[in-house]
Amino acid sequence: MTEKDRGEIKPIHIVSCAFCTAVMAILCTAAGFIMAAIPGLPLGFCPAVPIMVPFALWFGGWGVIAAYVGCAIGGVAKGIPVAITLPWVINDIFMAGVPLVAFRYLKANPELKTKRDWLIFVVFGMTVNSFFACTWGTIIPVYFGVWPAKAVPVIWAQYIVMSLILIGVITPPILKALTKRAKKTGAYTEGIFA
């Protein structure tokens, strides 16, 4: 990629967004069916969560869009009414968007090479984004009557613990191993959308 190509939205960004959306939709739908098949699995087990952070860090705003649209498709495929799904999956914008903004603004490297990169990842890529995403993802279903209000602390705790475990176990190896490969594709963005 030359200097002239940087900062320009290209068709490959659209293609990468479509691929990421498809992956999110599959993983989000699979989560529901896995939970139904394995009794006792904590709420909040969604394999899409640890993948949306790398997608956002690699593909910028396109990864965030993919997180939202993909999980919305997954929600509809799981049978949740559209009127509930669309506001509910805004939590995925927090989950993917917070680390994206932090990494871009603080100029951290998604390959997690230095302690500073790791610190920014742990704070914004694991903790802050999970807090906002899980809070939204718990409160909105209560508003629509999916969960009772008294169950909020239990559900919130399960969501955030699972989110931290998923991101902490799966995301760092993906970032360390595959960021270099992602940078070679023309879809890697250094800004938000280009």
Place this chain on the structure above:
Amino acid sequence: MSCPSCGDRSKPPPGTGIRLRSFLFYFSPDSPYQKINPLTKLVMMVTISTVAFIIENIYANLILLLIICAGLAFAHISFGSFKKVIIAISGLLLIAALTHAFFSQIPGDIVYFNFPWGSYITERTIHYVTIFYLKFLAASLANLIFLCTTRETDLIVALRFLHLPYILCFMFALTLRLMSILLDDWWALIQAQRARGMDFKGSIIERLKKLQQIIFPLLTSIFKKIEDTNYAILARGFTLSDVQRTSIRQLRWRFFDYFLLTLSIVLLVVVIIAKYYYGYLSFR
């Protein structure tokens, strides 16, 4: 012979035994839903699932659920195809319904059980939990009918009719097509890893670490596919400029489409007025 809803000559004529692929399953081109406009189906899915969600009267929920089940039966899809999906959806709804049972405080005449955290189960709790289960099951089945009887190409025709930007429609169409491709890749990776002796047993942390063995190759293959697809669309002259495009498929409107569209919108309006202005169809 062309498709009655969009004039698509690529669809096989009815009676040939060739099945069409929807989002989830294969279905017969003889299905009555093929005669319905995809935009009408989309609007019906949204309105009926919203109506099912709004109604909180056990008899109304039951009647709506029976109507939706009858609609599912008309789709001409074998029960074996969607049995697992319905079981999975029912399982998820059961978890949500039990959460309501254990954490709600709905007063009633008879208290069956008191929990240490202050919640209790009364006869009205059981009534509410039943309503909750029925209404979400009805909404889920309404979504399922749409997903089982609509092809992604039909959905894109409907979105183009709404004059959405071509880039959005293209991205959405590509996403929908990729879902089935990537699902096959996902399944192949699981089988390949199982053939190498991997199992998914162990604690949650161990299972997550094993999940990486599927996610890594999937992501690596995605990078290659992104580049290949990019070259393919560039070779076909795809650009991001807003060029007026024509389509071989056109949306056809018949009287039945207008009738169903009007009926579903009127139903939604009536249910909203009945519940929020007159208090009918509410949980009491």
